[in-house]
Amino acid sequence: MKNYLELAPKYLSAHKRKTRLTITSVAMAVALVVGIFSMVDALVKFEKAQVLKDQGNYHILIRNPSPREIQAIGSRIDVQNAGTWKDLGEGTINGENCALTSLDENFAKNINFNLNKGRYPTSKNEIMLEKWFMEKSKPAHKIGDTMTITLPGKIIKKFTISGIYNNWGATKAAAIPAVFVSTKMSEQLKPKSSQYFVLFKDGVNIIKVEGEIKKTLNIVDARIGHNEGLLALMMQTKNNNVLKMYAVGGVLFFLVLITGVVMIYNTFNISVMERVRQFGILRCIGASEIQIKRLVKREGLSISWRAIPIGVFAGILITFICTAILKFYNTKLYGGIPLINFSVFGIGAGIVIGFLTVFIASLLPAKKAAKVSPVSALSGSMDSKISRKTKQGLLMKIFHAEIVIGISNSVYKKKTLFLISSSIALSIIMFMCFSVFVNPTFLGIKAPEVYTPDVSITSSQGIGENIYKKLSTLGNVKRVYGRMSNYVDATFDVTRLTGTYKKEMGPIKTESNGLMVAKEKSWIVSYDSMQMQWAKKSLMAGGMDENELNTQNGIVAVVKNYRKGELAADASMKVGDAVYIKTATWTKEYKVMGILSSVPYESEKQTLTTFITTQKQFAKITGDITSNYKTIDIQLNKKNQEQTINEIKALAKNSVTLHDSRQLNAEASSSFMTIAVFIYGFVGIITFISILNIINTMNTNITSKTKYLGIMRAIGMSDRQLTRMALAEAVVYTASGCVFGCAIGVLLQKNLTSFLISNWHFPVLQVVLIFIISILTAAFSIISPLRRIKARGISEVIGSL
Structure with missing residues (x-):
């Protein structure tokens, strides 16, 4: 019958709900x-803006360059800009105290x-200063003022302020201003070190050019630095x-593609295979x-045309939300970045995945549907059956008959069980793998x-309790x-020293x-009760109970010290x-009662190791009965901070140095937010779509059994x-998906984590939450389709296509 396709609109209309579920899955x-x-794609744009702010706009640097090297590199045609610091x-x-540069x-x-x-210093007697230092004195310094500077070698000179530059968080927090002298003046001083920064032009193969520079000028690798x-x-x-992160990213995004394919194939296959009677x-x-x-x-093509635009729009909308959060959170840094960010590759991949998967998913069901015998289809012999073996087995002694039938239905159709379980398992695997990155510190972000x-x-003299x-x-x-x-002479078993040391x-x-x-010498630091509690986050072994440390002559050892500016x-x-x-x-002998990985403080001197003790023990260990603080940290409320800082200055007077870390903290928060919004966004998307996938799959499964459920009634x-019965079937599908998903997810x-050199602990909480949320979602997702079926007459349900 050549014109049978005229029935297609009515056919699709009769299965409007099933089609809508399939469209939802594809979308x-x-x-x-x-x-x-x-x-x-948006993360790369935001992260680039953050990197340019934090690390600067350069590609490589040469440490302690010679005039010949500066001339040779600066004259290259592929160099856009270069400069010496x-x-x-x-x-x-x-x-x-100040840092001269x-x-x-x-x-x-x-x-x-x-x-x-003002302007940059050009003559020998000109300098440029930071804004915070200019405002520090009362009255504040201004451009044109004369400042007396003691240079290395105790040379005293007078300089004129030619310009002011914006604050740097690091120097402000250290309370040591960076004083910029002119390049003419710098030529008369012997530098401690120098760096020649190089920015290449767009399109340059930097790895190749770097190799050429090293070979031509005979520069060793140790003298090359990179803006990583x-x-x-x-x-x-x-x-x-x-490169390891790239490899991990490749695996994760391949997993995203596979999950998308299985989600579409699963729903489309169930939708088609449960309608063999209509094909008959x-x-x-x-x-x-x-x-x-x-x-x-x-039918697959029709679904694709409707589902793919919805999916593309939803994907862009999700990105828009994350972009808006960052854009309005930090207008100064990200204000110029457009709100609408989308990846052409991502949209292309989504469209290809949608069309290609629906096409592939339709091949096998189409082939099987075409081979359906009209007689067997009309007699309903392809519908679900109850296994007599299961019915008479052990399960009947444990559960009610309807629960056994539900379990039997899920196990009887092995392909459907595999497809639904795989779809749920892949969502779980994807969630568990992406959740590795939920802690941005794992990526080196502080x-x-x-x-x-x-x-x-x-204060080096100490700050009193008053x-x-x-x-x-x-x-x-x-x-x-x-x-x-304080610094103490400490000794212990020589075998505890590392080979590197x-x-x-x-x-x-x-x-x-x-x-x-x-x-x-070793550095010993006292912690109060609150700091002891905070430090437990870094505790690797033992304990940090303040009372036990006091009564048992206990101290806490720190594994890593800052040594030459780096943790070692x-x-x-x-x-x-x-x-x-x-x-x-x-x-006196003390017992190590706890091991900390590191502390967030750096000694002024190079030391062997660091020990933490209580304030009570500190006086006994060091013999310092004055109990004066070397450092007092202060956290402020958000209101009237400048007024409070002025009160702190007045209270402490000139006997102490004030370190203002607010700008440095704001810069760190900005860097954290950049990556955190997207990491949590990734996990949020996966969690949300995983839950929707379970709901949609269970909806499709129940809706496809309309006739069968009518017969049971x-x-x-x-x-x-x-x-x-339906709940038992849903639980079997979901539990099997959770078991396989968690098993593979935990392994991956x-x-x-071991591939990226990080500590791993079995994710007990994750696994428990996955099982609870998945099974509860599956249970609630069958309520709506069952209600619709129960609301219809038995004869109407059985006679439906």
């Missing part, structure tokens, strides 16, 4: 692909030294950690096998912690906490009892180790029993 899969890829050592300005004016903006007022953040975003890096009727009225195949494929101060005051108490009473001070610190320090002498003769492990202590601390009059099954999660 969700497309939204998943488009959303993830578009968010990655010199560290000229420490000095004093009007009696205060110089920078080529043409490259100042590239590393975020932006002029606020920018090079990573440009996909021009050889950094192993970055079409065969009865003259449709050929080829025509049945075409009908199924055209955000302000609960213990991060807004301002700190320090000032501490007065600070605590100030109106807009949120929290005050202090630390005492022994190699650096050379032969270590030992005493007859196996204790080492320490070449360096000098000693590998164990809980229970003995540490002997010497004073002028005695040597006709033979005497009550509505309550019908619900139990473990491998991902």
Whole structure:
């Protein structure tokens, strides 16, 4: 019957609800692909803006370059801009410590030294200062003022302020201003170190050009530095950690594509395979096998045309929400970035995935539908049956008959069980793998912690308890906490020293009892009760109970110290180790009761290791009975901060140094937000679509069994029993998906974390929540379709197509 396709609109209309469910599934899969890829594209744009602000706009740097190297590199045709930054050592300005430096004016903006007022210093007697330092004195310094500077070598000169540059968070927090002298003046001083920054033109193969420069000028690798953040975003890096992240990202996004494919195939296959009776009727009225195949494929095409635009729009909308959060959170940094961000590749991938998967998903059902015998289709022999073996088995002794039938229905159709379970399992696997990145610190991103101060005051002479108490009473001070610190002679078993430390320090002498003769002092720091609680986040072994430390002569060892500006492990202590601390009059034994991975503070001197103790123990260990604080950290309320800081200055007077970390904290928060919004966005999308996938799959499964459920009602099954049967079937599908998903997800999660060199713990909470949320979602998702079926007459349901 050549004109049988005229029946297609009525056919589709009769299955409007099933078609709508299939459209929803396809749209969700497309939204998943488009959303993830578009968010990655937007993340790259936001992250590039953040990297340019944090690290500067350059590609490589040459350490301590010679004039010949500067001339050769700067004259290359592929170099867009280059400039030299010199560290000229420490000095004093009007009696205060400062860092002397110089920078080529043409490259100042590239590393975020932006002029606020005036001009860049050009003559030998001109300098440029930071805004915060200019405003520090009363009255504030201004352009044209004369400042006395003590240069290295105790050379005293007078300089005129030619310009002011915007604050740098790091120098403001350190309370040490960076003083920029002119390049002419820098040529008369011997630099401690210098760096030649190079920015290449667009389209340059940086890895290749770097190799040419090293070979031509005979520059060793140790003298080359890289702007790793920018090079990573440009996909021009050889950094192993970055390449590992690329590899992990590739696996995750391949997983996204596979999940999208399975979601579409699963729903479409269920929708088609449960309608063999309709195909049998079409065969009865003259449709050929080829025509049945075409009908199924055209149905798939019709679904694709309607579902894909919805999915693309949803994916872009998700990206829009994340972009809007960042854009309005930090208008200064991201204000110029457009709200609508989308990935052309992501949209293309979503469209291709949608069309291609529906086409592939329609092939097998179309082939099977075409081979349906009209007689068997009309007799309903393809419908679900109850296995007699199951019915008479052990399950009947445990559960009611309707529950056994539900379990039997799910197990009987192995292909449907595999497809539904796979769809749920893949969603779970994807969630567990992406959740590895939920903690941005895992990616090397530092955000302000609960213990991060807004301002700190320090003094080498110590700060008395009376000032501490007065600070605590100030109106807009949120929290005050202090630390005492000192340097002590500590010794312990020489075997606890790491190989790296022994190699650096050379032969270590030992005493007859196996204790080492320490070449360096150790740093000991006191924590109060609140700081002890905060530090437990970094606790690797043992404990940090304040009372136990006091009563048992306990101390806490720190694995990693800041050594030459970088964290390094000098000693590998164990809980229970003995540490002997010497004073002028005695040597006392202390027991290591806890191990911390690191502390967020850096000693002024290079030390062997760091120990944490209580404030009570500190006086006994060091013999410092004054109990003066070396550092007091202060967290402020949001209101009237400038007024509060002025009160702190007045209270502390000139005996202390005030460190204002607010700008540095804001910069860290901005960097954290950039990546956190998208990481949480990824996990949020996956969680939301996974839940929708379960709902849609269960809806499709119940709706496709309309006739079967009508028959069960006709033979005497009550509505309550019908619900139990459907619920048992849904639980089997969901539980099997959860079991396989969690098993594979845990395995992949473990491998991902070990591949990226991070500690892994079995995600007990994740697994429990996955099972609870998945099964509850499946249970609630069958309520609506069952209600619709129960509301219809039995004869109407059985007689429906």
